[in-house]
Amino acid sequence: MNTDDRKIKPIEARAYAETMAETIRESVVVLDEDLRILSANRAFMETFRVTPREIENRPMNEIGGGQWNVPGLLSSLRNVLRQKTELRNYELAHEFPGVGQKFLVLNARQIASHDGSGRSILLAIEDRTEERRTIEDLRKQTELLQLAHDAIIVRDADSVILFWNRGAQETYGWSAAEACGNVSHHFLSTEFSEAFEQVHEKLFSRGWWEGELVHLTKDGKRIVVTSRQVLQRDQKGRMIGILEINRDITSRKDAEEALRNLSGRLLQLQDEERRRIARELHDSTGQSLAALVIHLSAVNARVSESDPGAAEMLREAIDLSQKASDETRTLSYLLYPPTLDYAGLKSALEWYIDGFTQRSKVKVELDVSIGPQRLAEIVERTLFRIVQEALTNIFRHSGSEFAKVRITRESGVVRLEVTDNGKGIPDDVLAALNSSGGQLGVGIRGMRERIRQLGGWLQIRSRPGGTTIITSLPVGESVQAQGSGPVPTRPAGSP
Amino acid sequence: MLRDLMAGLRILIVDDEKAVRTALGRLLSTRGEWVVVGEATDGAEAIGKARELKPDVVIMDLTLPELNGLAATPQIKKALPSAEILIFTQHESSQMVREAQNAGASGYLLKSQANWLVTAVEAIGQHKSFFEGKNLSKAR
Numbered sequence: 001m002n003t004d005d006r007k008i009k010p011i012e013a014r015a016y017a018e019t020m021a022e023t024i025r026e027s028v029v030v031l032d033e034d035l036r037i038l039s040a041n042r043a044f045m046e047t048f049r050v051t052p053r054e055i056e057n058r059p060m061n062e063i064g065g066g067q068w069n070v071p072g073l074l075s076s077l078r079n080v081l082r083q084k085t086e087l088r089n090y091e092l093a094h095e096f097p098g099v100g101q102k103f104l105v106l107n108a109r110q111i112a113s114h115d116g117s118g119r120s121i122l123l124a125i126e127d128r129t130e131e132r133r134t135i136e137d138l139r140k141q142t143e144l145l146q147l148a149h150d151a152i153i154v155r156d157a158d159s160v161i162l163f164w165n166r167g168a169q170e171t172y173g174w175s176a177a178e179a180c181g182n183v184s185h186h187f188l189s190t191e192f193s194e195a196f197e198q199v200h201e202k203l204f205s206r207g208w209w210e211g212e213l214v215h216l217t218k219d220g221k222r223i224v225v226t227s228r229q230v231l232q233r234d235q236k237g238r239m240i241g242i243l244e245i246n247r248d249i250t251s252r253k254d255a256e257e258a259l260r261n262l263s264g265r266l267l268q269l270q271d272e273e274r275r276r277i278a279r280e281l282h283d284s285t286g287q288s289l290a291a292l293v294i295h296l297s298a299v300n301a302r303v304s305e306s307d308p309g310a311a312e313m314l315r316e317a318i319d320l321s322q323k324a325s326d327e328t329r330t331l332s333y334l335l336y337p338p339t340l341d342y343a344g345l346k347s348a349l350e351w352y353i354d355g356f357t358q359r360s361k362v363k364v365e366l367d368v369s370i371g372p373q374r375l376a377e378i379v380e381r382t383l384f385r386i387v388q389e390a391l392t393n394i395f396r397h398s399g400s401e402f403a404k405v406r407i408t409r410e411s412g413v414v415r416l417e418v419t420d421n422g423k424g425i426p427d428d429v430l431a432a433l434n435s436s437g438g439q440l441g442v443g444i445r446g447m448r449e450r451i452r453q454l455g456g457w458l459q460i461r462s463r464p465g466g467t468t469i470i471t472s473l474p475v476g477e478s479v480q481a482q483g484s485g486p487v488p489t490r491p492a493g494s495p
Numbered sequence: 496m497l498r499d500l501m502a503g504l505r506i507l508i509v510d511d512e513k514a515v516r517t518a519l520g521r522l523l524s525t526r527g528e529w530v531v532v533g534e535a536t537d538g539a540e541a542i543g544k545a546r547e548l549k550p551d552v553v554i555m556d557l558t559l560p561e562l563n564g565l566a567a568t569p570q571i572k573k574a575l576p577s578a579e580i581l582i583f584t585q586h587e588s589s590q591m592v593r594e595a596q597n598a599g600a601s602g603y604l605l606k607s608q609a610n611w612l613v614t615a616v617e618a619i620g621q622h623k624s625f626f627e628g629k630n631l632s633k634a635r
Binding site: 283288292295297298300301302322329338339 | 519591
């Protein structure tokens with residue numbers, strides 16, 4: 001190839017340029033020094049809805065019903081030839097009659113006329129209306145996101161933070177400038193409620209994840225948030241980001257915790273009160289009633305021969321006082337079995353289960369393997385109450401004729417299982433029982449809180465055919481050996 | 496022989512409740528041939544009084560200050576093997592009955608069943624045991 005071949009003839013160059021001008025999507029116009037239109041490409045005519053005849057050799061400010069009558073632009077264009085300047089990235093937002101609002105970027109420079117008669121202006125008009133509208137929409141949406149109190153975070157596929165609203169700044173203390181660009185779970189020292197891999201697996205397979213997270217704020221405070229994360233995909237299904245909305249629920253959590261503590265404390269107080277009343281009934285009222293029976297028996301012995309009528313009345317009085325005495329004792333035992341203090345958990349459970357089976361006809365198998373050392377008093381009391389509660393529920397709700405209570409002790413932990421073969425607990429009831437929400441606990445739910453305060457846990461498993469309540473507690477300290485000294489030495493001064 | 500059996504019983508009452516001790520004294524006195532030789536209000540005192548007064552029968556409460564009835568019982572039996580001990584208590588528990596038997600008591604009676612007391616004392620006074628009756632069927 002020689003150099004002559006590379007030279008393009010002027011006529012070919014013009015055709016080449018015109019072809020290019022027709023092909024590109026940008027509008028291109030050639031103007032003379034009076035801003036008359038010498039030529040315009042198809043894009044121009046389509047964009048501004050004009051025909052070649054309407055524009056050819058007409059001044060720019062007159063075409064399309066004066067749609068280009070923008071004095072500032074026209075004067076800048078005139079200067080291109082007069083002052084030999086260029087128009088560079090001239091931004092024009094203008095309402096074009098019959099076309100609408102447009103956002104344009106204009107560039108103009110002088111070129112030689114194709115016939116060599118003078119100079120012309122080449123004006124390139126880039127229509128950025130759509131792009132501008134998208135940006136404007138996004139800006140409006142962002143404004144809305146900024147108004148939200150929730151922390152709204154957008155992160156990319158690698159968890160790098162792309163967007164961080166004012167709510168996020170209020171929640172975490174970091175500004176958007178500080179947060180963006182960081183990997184979110186490192187940045188916030190996230191503690192997940194389930195494994196990180198599981199969270200991601202769910203997010204990518206279902207498209208969303210919801211749960212609680214623990215985050216660290218800028219000033220080092222641990223906060224609990226409920227987090228809802230949604231995967232965002234483009235039209236082709238490619239993941240473009242993750243939208244994360246977090247709400248700080250730390251104070252709610254604290255309140256729930258306080259309520260749970262209160263709940264456990266109330267149960268403990270209730271237990272102490274029951275114990276006090278039980279002792280009072282047993283030791284004080286019980287003794288007086290016993291003395292009454294003895295007195296009446298003594299009178300009866302004296303008058304039985306001399307006054308059979310009086311003896312008969314006394315007999316009835318004795319029966320009544322015996323009944324009152326028995327009822328008082330039973331009530332005091334149900335309130336708080338003295339054997340629990342005197343003889344330990346196993347004896348108390350044997351006593352309770354004997355009575356329970358008599359009343360309910362539910363057969364109970366008891367298996368206690370906890371060794372000779374007694375458990376801490378609070379642990380014994382808690383386990384006794386759980387068995388009491390569980391057996392009562394079995395009798396009332398399960399329809400089971402059999403129950404098994406098993407208590408084992410291993411490496412510092414005591415484990416209790418109460419099993420029945422009844423009809424099971426309905427799913428919604430079971431879910432409520434197994435949740436640790438903020439409701440004030442009574443029954444099993446209250447027990448769960450007390451167990452939690454003692455460092456243990458309680459779980460209920462149920463299906464049609466049977467229910468098992470399992471609880472595990474640290475053994476705690478104990479001072480007395482099982483079975484030794486089943487009767488207390490009454491402290492001096494006590495009733 | 497019959498004269499020995501019918502002879503007056505010497506009885507020691509051990510209970511920390513004055514109302515109970517008084518009532519017991521009155522009830523036992525309905526049997527003219529029985530004598531309440533003494534009273535004690537705790538386990539340690541009961542052992543001392545048993546050594547000193549040598550009763551035939553000890554009516555023993557379980558819940559006592561200083562030394563409880565279950566702990567005092569074997570010590571009294573050791574010091575005075577001929578004495579028969581009747582546990583007279585508010586505690587309704589089959590385990591407690593077993594413990595009382597193991598400690599050497601000859602009988603067990605609930606306080607609410609005091610109208611059986613004379614029968615029970617009579618029985619153990621004749622070196623029989625008294626663990627049957629309403630108190631035990633109810634003690635389960």
